[in-house]
Amino acid sequence: MSGLVIALRKDLLLQWRGRLQIVAVFAFGAAALLLFSFAVGPDSLALRQHAAGFLWLALLLASTLSLAESFEHELEDRAIEGLLLLPAGPRALYYGKAIANWTQLALLGVALVPVMVVLYDAGTTRLLPLLGIILLGTAGLSAPGTLYAAMTAQARARQALLPLLLFPLVVPVLLAAVKATSLVILGDPMGQLRPWTTLLGLFCVVHVSLCGLLFGRVVEDG
């Protein structure tokens, strides 16, 4: 457990030091939201209908940037080998990194909500459910994303490889998060929110445990 805390501290510290980059990723996400509206046209009704989809697409695209960079420091001077020698073990390494990525993505999601509200007139007073969905959805992105970021970190074409591997896997997250967010924004007369959040939760549980289990094999030598 203490290994996890140490790993988490290291990763959060790294993220704090690189906060300028996080701002850049936010700018990317906001720009994406703007571009989506150009793609659909100025029909405010249609924009409001699809606001949830745009938010999560922007978040997904932005996640490829932030996830791809997350193992950058471990690559310098082959630091990963040193880290693996510590008694904390690869699992602590994984969870520390995954939680740090999750935090960054969740902050990104929360920051993009006002942009969505303004551009698409997609406001809601149900902020707590919205926060919950963002937390669940970004956890679902971060769990497999961290694993694949470790795999592709050293690959020559890592910018293209990470989304290629990750996107098909997180289709359930996209579907469920968009559906749930849509229900929160547009209204949920038939109470359909529960199944979607349950699906998100299930996805997170499966992938957090599976990826944690397999991470050790991914970073071990040879």
Added chain:
Amino acid sequence: MSPRSRQWLAPALVVVGAALVCAGSAWGLFKAPPEVFMGEVQRIMYVHVPTAWNAMLALSFAFGCALAFLLTGDWKWDNRLEAALEMGVVLSLLLCMQGAIWAKPTWGVWWDWDPRLTTTAVRVLAVGAIPALRAFGEVPGRRAVWSAVACVIAFADVPIVYFSVKWWNSLHQAQSTPETVSSAFHWPLRINAFGILFLWTGLVALRARLSALRLREETAPPPPAEAAAATPAQGAW
């Protein structure tokens, strides 16, 4: 490598499989009567359903190979994994194409977001990305572990993808791809199913041989003249 005596088995499987598929398809095309509601289009089911079964089987086999490699570290499982992944992608792509060809005359659109076919499309992308991952892995050991891990995660994801697409689509679609075939028409279906089974089993075995040969070439020590001048290889990390 399989022993000399069994080298003929894989090509034989391919030939027998191909023959069965031809026979079953001919039966389904010409001999079986048209179905009551769907008319001629029903005949597509005689290839579509067997392809669906076999695509699932091939990818399940790939998953088995991935697990086997992670647990045993035996290289033959990585060779078979590479082969099974390729075969699974080919069969799944074929499935999507057949599904689209079936959907157009039936529903009027090429794609109707049917949960099964949509999940297949997602699987094509998920599993198809793994050879791309392999192409960038220079160290065979790491490359094999990564493919196996990616395969396991992709496989674990499939049920979740299926259910999420099913719920997502349930509000819009009352129909689903009917795969019920009345009993009189079972024979073309069974013949094709076994035909494709033998075909892909033989092809995977042959493809695995290709992987084994390539692996041997990759891990072979350099010829004596070059060894003196060569420096030890650096690890990728």
Added chain:
Amino acid sequence: MSGVIQGGEEFVIAAYAVTAAVLSAYAASIYFRLRAEKRRASREEGR
């Protein structure tokens, strides 16, 4: 869905043709790749 779907034979032919084409093309690709690799391997051993 009421009524019988009329025609559609060209789709049936297309489905079978695509199936045959994809499977034979893949089988052929394995055959050629394996043959090339075997030739290269026997050349290596001859060295």
